[in-house]
Amino acid sequence: MPTAGPRSAGISHVAYRLPKSRKTLSALKRSKQIRSSVTFLGELGFTYGYITEEPDRFDELLLAAAEEAIADSGRSRAEIGTLFLYSGLNPHTPASGGAAILERFRYPVAKLADRLQLRHANAMALSQQGCSGLLSAINLAARLVQTGDPPAALCVAGDALPKHANREIMYNVMSDAAAAVVVERGSPRNQIVSFHQLGQPAYWDSPQRERELIAAYFPMAQRAICAAVEQAGLRLPDIRWIVPSNVSLRSWTILGELLGIPASRIWSKNIARVGHTVCCDHVINLRDMSREGVLTRGDHLLLFTFGFGASWTSLILQH
Amino acid sequence: MAGREITRHLLTRTEMPVTLLLHESGKALSRPRLLRELFRLEPTPPLVRRIRLVRGDLTKDRLGLPSSLYHELAQSVAGIIHAAATTRFDLPLAEARRVNVLATEHLVRFAGRCRNLARFGLLSTVFVSGRRQGRILESERVHTAGFVNTYEQSKYEAEALLESSGVPYVTYRLSTLVGDSQTGFTSHFTTPHQALRVMHLGLASLVPGLPDYSVDLIPTDWAATTIVSHFLNQSPAGQVVHLVAGPARSYSLAQVIDESYDRLGELDPAWKARDYPKPAIATQAAFQLLVHSAEQARDPLMIGVLGMLKYFTEQFSYPKDFDATNLNGADAAPDIRDYYGRVVAYCLKTKWGRRA
Numbered sequence: 001m002p003t004a005g006p007r008s009a010g011i012s013h014v015a016y017r018l019p020k021s022r023k024t025l026s027a028l029k030r031s032k033q034i035r036s037s038v039t040f041l042g043e044l045g046f047t048y049g050y051i052t053e054e055p056d057r058f059d060e061l062l063l064a065a066a067e068e069a070i071a072d073s074g075r076s077r078a079e080i081g082t083l084f085l086y087s088g089l090n091p092h093t094p095a096s097g098g099a100a101i102l103e104r105f106r107y108p109v110a111k112l113a114d115r116l117q118l119r120h121a122n123a124m125a126l127s128q129q130g131c132s133g134l135l136s137a138i139n140l141a142a143r144l145v146q147t148g149d150p151p152a153a154l155c156v157a158g159d160a161l162p163k164h165a166n167r168e169i170m171y172n173v174m175s176d177a178a179a180a181v182v183v184e185r186g187s188p189r190n191q192i193v194s195f196h197q198l199g200q201p202a203y204w205d206s207p208q209r210e211r212e213l214i215a216a217y218f219p220m221a222q223r224a225i226c227a228a229v230e231q232a233g234l235r236l237p238d239i240r241w242i243v244p245s246n247v248s249l250r251s252w253t254i255l256g257e258l259l260g261i262p263a264s265r266i267w268s269k270n271i272a273r274v275g276h277t278v279c280c281d282h283v284i285n286l287r288d289m290s291r292e293g294v295l296t297r298g299d300h301l302l303l304f305t306f307g308f309g310a311s312w313t314s315l316i317l318q319h
Numbered sequence: 320m321a322g323r324e325i326t327r328h329l330l331t332r333t334e335m336p337v338t339l340l341l342h343e344s345g346k347a348l349s350r351p352r353l354l355r356e357l358f359r360l361e362p363t364p365p366l367v368r369r370i371r372l373v374r375g376d377l378t379k380d381r382l383g384l385p386s387s388l389y390h391e392l393a394q395s396v397a398g399i400i401h402a403a404a405t406t407r408f409d410l411p412l413a414e415a416r417r418v419n420v421l422a423t424e425h426l427v428r429f430a431g432r433c434r435n436l437a438r439f440g441l442l443s444t445v446f447v448s449g450r451r452q453g454r455i456l457e458s459e460r461v462h463t464a465g466f467v468n469t470y471e472q473s474k475y476e477a478e479a480l481l482e483s484s485g486v487p488y489v490t491y492r493l494s495t496l497v498g499d500s501q502t503g504f505t506s507h508f509t510t511p512h513q514a515l516r517v518m519h520l521g522l523a524s525l526v527p528g529l530p531d532y533s534v535d536l537i538p539t540d541w542a543a544t545t546i547v548s549h550f551l552n553q554s555p556a557g558q559v560v561h562l563v564a565g566p567a568r569s570y571s572l573a574q575v576i577d578e579s580y581d582r583l584g585e586l587d588p589a590w591k592a593r594d595y596p597k598p599a600i601a602t603q604a605a606f607q608l609l610v611h612s613a614e615q616a617r618d619p620l621m622i623g624v625l626g627m628l629k630y631f632t633e634q635f636s637y638p639k640d641f642d643a644t645n646l647n648g649a650d651a652a653p654d655i656r657d658y659y660g661r662v663v664a665y666c667l668k669t670k671w672g673r674r675a
Contacts, residue, residue, distance in 0.1 A: 040615050171616060202594045211620060212595070215524040218609075219599040250612055257605035258525070 009142035010187030011317065012152075015068035016179040016284045017061040018274065019052040019160075025173070034168040041173055045249025045271040049167045050175035058160040059108075061178035063115055066156045069180035070116070073152065080182075081150025083116070083123040084141060085109040086133040086157040088278055112156060121154070131245055132197065132307030133157060134179065134279040135315045139195040141183040155181045159278040170214060172247045175275040179283035190286070193300065193316040196228035203310035213310060217251070220312040222258050225304055228314030232300075239316070240299035242266040243289070245306070246274055246281040267294065281305070282315075295319045320496050320507045321442055322402030324543035327358040330366060332547065338371040338396065340382065342403075346374055357506075377403055377422035382429055393432040400440040400550065401426050406509060408468035408630035419473035420480060427484045439481070439488045440550050445535070445561055445641050446634060447475040447492065456642045457492070457559040467633040478559075487556035491546050493537065494563040494641070500538035500658040503665030508672045510631040511536065515663060516671045518579055519590060522624050523598035527606035528635020530573040533566040535641070536659075537652045545649050554647070563641040564652040570659070572600060572635050578656075582663040603636055 023031070025038040028049050034041060052058045062085075070080070085108060109125040129136050134157040141153035158178030161167060167174045198220055203209050229236055242265055244252055249271050256263055270285050277284065282303045289295050299319040306312050329337050341348070350370050351362035360366060373392070376383030384392070405418040423441065430439045448455045449466035460479065466472040481488050497512070498505035505512065517523045542562050549560060570578060576597050584591035610629050613621035668674075 036616065043615070044612075171612075200594055200596075202592065209521075211618075212521040214621070215522045215598075216596050218524050218601075219596040222599050223596070250608060254525075254601075254605045254608050254612075257602050257608070258599055 008187070008191050009146045009183055009185050010189060010191035011138065011181050011286070012184040012187040012189060013069045013072040013182040014179065014283045014287045015065045015072065016177060016280055016287055017065045018050045019057065019061065019176050021053055022048045022050045022175075024048060028167055028173070031164070033164070033166055034173065035166070036168060036171060041168070041171070043250070044171060045268065046173040046275055047272040048175070049173050049275050050177060050277075051163060052160040052176040053163065055160070058158065058176065058178070059111075061176075062112060062156055062158050065158070065178045065180040066112065066116055066154060069182050070154065073182040073184070075152050075182065075184075077116070077118055078120055079150055080118055080121050080152045080154050081148055082141060082144050082153040083109065083113050083118050083121045084137040084153065084155045085112055085123070085125045086127065086129075086137045086155065086279055087125070087159055088127050088130055088133055089159040089161060118154070128309060129311060130307030130309055131279050131281070131305045132309070132311045132313040134181070135195070135282065135303060135305060135313045136197065138181060138183055138315065139192070142192045145183055145185040151185045153183045155183060157279050157283070159280075170210065173275040175277045177274070177277035177280040177284065179280035181283055189297070189319055190301070190317040193234075193318050194228050194232035195313075195315050196224055196231055197311050197313040198224045198227070200310045206308045206310075216310070217306060218255060218258060221255055221304065221306065224312035224314045225259060225302065228302065228316050232316045234300060234316070236261060238300055239302045240265065240296070241289070241294070241301045243282050243285050243301050243303045244268055244271070245304065246271045246276045246285070247306075279305070279307075320406075320505060320509070320539055321493060321542055321546070322400075323357055323506050324539045325400060325402060325546055327360065328543040328547045330354075330358065330360060330369065333551070336369050336371065338373060338392065340373045340375050340377070340403075343374055343376060343383070348372075377425055378417055380425065382425055389429070390432075393429065394434065396433045397435045398438050398440070398550065399426065399430055399433070399436065400442070400546075402442045404442065404474070406470060406507075408470045408510065409626065410469050412469045412472065415469035415473035416476065419470070420476045423477040423480055427481060427486055430486045431484070436487065437553065438550060438556065439486045440546065441477065441481050441488060441490045442546075443474045443478055443490050443492045444471065445492045445494050445563060445639075446471045447478055448639060449475070450637050452637045452639060454640050454642060455561075457561050457645050460559070467637075468630045489550065489554065489556070490559045491549075492559060492561050493542055494535040494561075495537065496539050496542060497536045497659075498538060498662045498665060499540045500653045501540065501661070503658070503661030503663070505539065505662070505665065508666070510627065512662075512666055512671060513627050514631075515579055515583075515666055517624050517628070518595070518598070519583055519587075519667075520624075521593060521595040522621070523595075525601040525606045525609055526572065526576065526598045526628070526635065527601050527603045527632050528572050529638060530571065530600050532572040532635045532638050533569045533640070534572055534575045534635075535563050535565070535569050536655050537562060537564050538658060541650070541652050545646070548649065549647075554645075558645050560645040561641045561643045562646070562652070563643055564655060565643065566640060568652055568654040570655055576600070578659055579663065582660050583667070586664055586667050603633065606632070
């Protein structure tokens with residue numbers, strides 16, 4: 001059983017929102033939003049892609065997820081000292097060329113803080129860690145609440161691709177989503193046991209080095225996961241659940257084989273139900289695992305993802 | 320690769336005349352050019368005079384030779400070293416058999432007509448043992464463990480054919496050749512070299528096998544010296560000789576990956592700066608899934624890379640220890656630690672054969 005020390009930190013509450021609209025693989029193929037065959041992507045475990053109809057609707061998703069997480073936590077706005085917004089693919093990217101220079105200073109994180117009425121929170125936006133972004137934000141938030149006065153931080157994340165954009169990245173079907181996490185000092189659940197990120201900045205040019213990234217994925221994933229487990233003073237069999245990013249099921253099968261972790265310990269239901277959402281997958285999965293009652297107090301959970309840039313990130317929680 | 324080095328050795332270390340049966344594709348080669356280009360020898364008149372070139376095709380009846388020449392050769396030949404083979408692992412079985420079994424059958428038939436024949440040497444592979452594991456004796460061939468690729472199977476069948484032929488044979492089962500121990504030179508960039516190239520390209524992802532599998536590699540010059548010496552010593556007919564380095568002189572699979580990255584990094588600092596991760600040693604199941612995914616994705620580069628590895632790396636899951644009793648006191652193979660760096664350097668210098 002975990003015992004939350006006064007300075008330990010963890011994820012106390014999570015919430016997420018998906019767009020109302022979703023397309024099947026066949027529909028995505030018809031609208032030329034996936035390149036690979038429907039059969040192939042189906043074999044990789046995908047079924048749907050969730051699509052935000054308008055950028056403004058995406059803002060509503062972010063807001064709704066954040067409000068729900070704050071409400072569930074029971075924390076007052078004053079107790080939230082930091083707001084992190086992670087978004088790697090901001091749909092509000094300012095127009096170039098003739099747009100007024102001030103357009104570039106319309107910050108989504110400030111807007112979100114305003115709408116959430118987080119008037120005393122230090123609001124910061126993070127980007128450019130791809131799918132690793134939210135886990136990094138959680139790690140930063142945990143450090144802040146462990147050392148600072150306010151006992152809680154809010155991490156909000158989300159990404160939305162342009163409505164008609166290609167939704168297949170390296171054989172993964174991409175969905176839009178928003179998620180929010182409250183990180184608390186002395187959290188009663190999901191204490192952060194270890195965080196390990198392996199960076200490979202030499203891979204920064206993702207389009208040019210796509211195949212090298214695919215080749216590097218598994219050996220680096222193995223290293224990042226094993227390092228996090230070792231850092232936590234655990235062994236792989238101690239991990240009750242792998243909470244995956246919702247990249248292809250095939251890749252998780254291979255990684256599971258590589259690590260000697262049976263498929264039954266990789267909670268992969270949402271690969272088919274949701275698809276891959278850049279950085280919200282873990283929150284969506286944690287929430288759904290909790291709803292389905294698969295988590296038991298004390299379980300060690302390993303959250304792993306790869307992010308362009310490139311980074312391979314593992315976060316171990318004790319539920 | 321071995322055939323060239325054996326011929327080079329015969330020409331430089333003995334005085335005997337050498338008849339070379341060359342495939343039609345080598346038609347344009349004159350003897351001086353052949354000496355220079357294939358055997359890296361200065362074509363001095365005495366050396367040129369010792370060579371007889373015969374153009375033929377082992378896969379055809381009478382070796383593809385005119386009848387008169389066929390019979391004339393049968394009168395004069397005293398020893399045969401059969402080094403012609405396809406060493407590709409990915410051929411359909413029928414094609415591998417055509418080159419490796421049918422050619423042996425024709426050559427054995429010819430050998431049966433050679434009145435003065437003292438010895439018929441067949442170059443084979445220790446991997447006729449296929450998927451067997453554990454101690455592999457020179458005296459054993461027959462097994463039902465199956466094979467990793469069609470090369471292994473076709474060589475197994477060629478050995479069987481020779482065994483039952485009545486010809487005075489010696490079978491030389493070679494381990495994996497990697498090049499010259501002094502210079503790193505290789506005439507053929509085979510699977511181990513291509514695996515190194517995949518690492519250099521940053522495309523090495525998974526290698527199936529066991530980390531402590533002993534990757535037995537031998538240098539071409541040692542193999543040629545040992546074979547020629549054994550062949551000329553008139554050892555008993557019907558022998559099988561394993562030419563292996565043995566576990567003490569070999570890297571494990573994990574070590575050969577580490578050493579490859581260390582050597583490439585030392586020799587190519589720009590490559591080192593790219594910081595490619597070493598491939599993970601994986602189960603066959605994981606590797607096969609990756610291969611299957613590349614095939615389904617129709618990614619030609621990854622199919623090529625993984626396809627090249629898949630016909631070879633399966634052996635890394637069947638650990639073996641080869642008996643080498645019949646080497647009979649010949650010098651042991653050089654330790655891979657003493658020359659692997661030269662092999663890597665040669666690959667880099669020639670860009671895997673693309674730069675002469």
